[in-house]
Amino acid sequence: MSVLDKFAARDHVALAKIITAVEDRRDGYQDLLAQLYSRSGTAWRIGITGPPGAGKSTLVFRLAELLARLGKTLGIIAVDPTSPFTGGALLGDRIRMQELSTNPNIFIRSMATRGSTGGLAEATRDTTLVLDAFGMEVILIETVGVGQVELDIARACDSVVVVFVPESGDAVQAMKAGLMEIADVFCLNKADREGAERLIVELRSVLGLRKKTTPWEHPIVSTQAVNNKGITELWVAIARHHEYRQSRAPLNHLREKRIADDLQTIIKNKVDRCTQAALDASDLYRRKITEIAEGRTNPYAAATALLQELADTLADK
Numbered sequence: 001m002s003v004l005d006k007f008a009a010r011d012h013v014a015l016a017k018i019i020t021a022v023e024d025r026r027d028g029y030q031d032l033l034a035q036l037y038s039r040s041g042t043a044w045r046i047g048i049t050g051p052p053g054a055g056k057s058t059l060v061f062r063l064a065e066l067l068a069r070l071g072k073t074l075g076i077i078a079v080d081p082t083s084p085f086t087g088g089a090l091l092g093d094r095i096r097m098q099e100l101s102t103n104p105n106i107f108i109r110s111m112a113t114r115g116s117t118g119g120l121a122e123a124t125r126d127t128t129l130v131l132d133a134f135g136m137e138v139i140l141i142e143t144v145g146v147g148q149v150e151l152d153i154a155r156a157c158d159s160v161v162v163v164f165v166p167e168s169g170d171a172v173q174a175m176k177a178g179l180m181e182i183a184d185v186f187c188l189n190k191a192d193r194e195g196a197e198r199l200i201v202e203l204r205s206v207l208g209l210r211k212k213t214t215p216w217e218h219p220i221v222s223t224q225a226v227n228n229k230g231i232t233e234l235w236v237a238i239a240r241h242h243e244y245r246q247s248r249a250p251l252n253h254l255r256e257k258r259i260a261d262d263l264q265t266i267i268k269n270k271v272d273r274c275t276q277a278a279l280d281a282s283d284l285y286r287r288k289i290t291e292i293a294e295g296r297t298n299p300y301a302a303a304t305a306l307l308q309e310l311a312d313t314l315a316d317k
Contacts, residue, residue, distance in 0.1 A: 004035065007134065012107055015134050019109055022130060023123040033126055040132035041255055043075070044242060045156060049143040049182075050163030055189040058225035059163060059234070060142045064100050066231055067138055075131035075139040076108045077124055107131065125156050125265060155261045159241045161234070163187045164203070166195035180206065183218060184241045187234055191222035216244055278310050 006014035018036075022029050048056050048063075060076060067074050100106045111124060124141065131139050141157060162183035186203060188196060203220055219237040223230030279285045288302035 004032075010135065012104075015107060015130070016109075019127050019130055022126045023111060025123070029126075033129060036130060036133040039135075040129050041258075043128070043132035043136050043139050045128055045132075045139045045141065045158050046238060047141045047143065047157035047160040048163065049160065050187075051165075053167075054163040054165050055225050056142050056163050059161075059187065059189060059223065059231075060140050061100070062225050062228055062231040063140060063235060064106060065228075066235055068100065068103055068106060071105070073105045073135060073137045074107070075128075075134070075136040076106065077127055077131075077139065077141045078108070078110045079124060079141070079143050107134075107136070125262070128156065155265075158245060159184045159238050161185045161187050161238060163189050164199060165190045166193040166199050184216070185234070185237045186218060186220040188220060188222045189225055191230070192224050192227075196222065214248075216241070274314075275310065278313060279306070282306065282309060284309050 001009070003014045003017055007018060018032060021032060048060055050056055057078065060078070064074055064076060101108060109127065111127065128139050128141065160182050162180070162185070164186065165188070188200060188203075190196075200220055200222070207218055219240070221230060221234045221237050223234055225231070285306060288297065288306060291297040292299055292302055
């Protein structure tokens with residue numbers, strides 16, 4: 001049997017091999033994704049993000065336990081900082097979740113950011129497609145939690161949970177960091193610690209001041225993931241958001257929006273790679289760097305000239 005045949009038979013080893021090929025951007029990976037694309041489009045993608053130390057990994061572990069009891073098929077992507085020694089992902093998340101690894105309905109993958117901004121590795125979106133095509137009903141994506149605007153996860157997911165802890169500080173500062181803007185559900189983890197009630201009051205105050213663009217009332221759920229408290233309530237809040245999205249727009253509309261986002265990302269990545277390859281091969285590029293350094297031109301004029309060269313090169317092809 002080929003790897004694709006084994007994949008179709010729900011073989012986890014074949015799934016792992018295909019994800020590795022996608023993550024490493026091996027030759028032919030786009031053709032592989034193209035073959036799998038028609039099988040995707042049904043998974044529910046849930047992003048879990050928030051500042052470092054908020055307990056996101058433990059929350060994902062507890063949610064996975066709950067979903068396993070509910071009989072859901074589940075893919076977990078834990079986006080880790082890149083190891084400075086191996087270039088791969090730090091496997092702390094998989095170590096913590098190894099209790100789940102024997103469940104045939106759960107597949108866990110740690111991925112390295114590899115310098116990618118926004119908390120998601122570039123290959124994460126493609127990996128969700130592979131898990132979707134494999135037949136996973138739910139995909140949990142846990143981000144690095146860099147505390148910056150993580151718009152990529154908002155585009156990649158159907159529901160986004162932003163996790164705070166009492167020590168997170170002023171909720172207004174969190175909003176400035178951008179996390180407030182992408183949340184569908186707020187989770188106050190480690191809610192047994194001092195300052196939890198104060199932070200909930202601040203969050204509600206900030207939410208009340210924000211200009212409402214949808215009738216969705218953002219829930220704030222208190223949890224203690226270590227003690228397995230509040231996990232069911234968190235899942236209910238996430239499920240309510242899923243129902244809300246489906247009630248607000250037909251499934252075809254939601255799928256078309258995701259397709260548009262996917263298409264824009266694919267085009268952007270292709271243009272970036274094409275542009276980088278053209279610059280690497282361009283004598284004009286190196287000359288312009290020297291001219292800028294010597295004060296004979298400026299980056300804006302140089303960029304215009306280089307874009308023209310790129311356009312001419314593409315036209316000749």
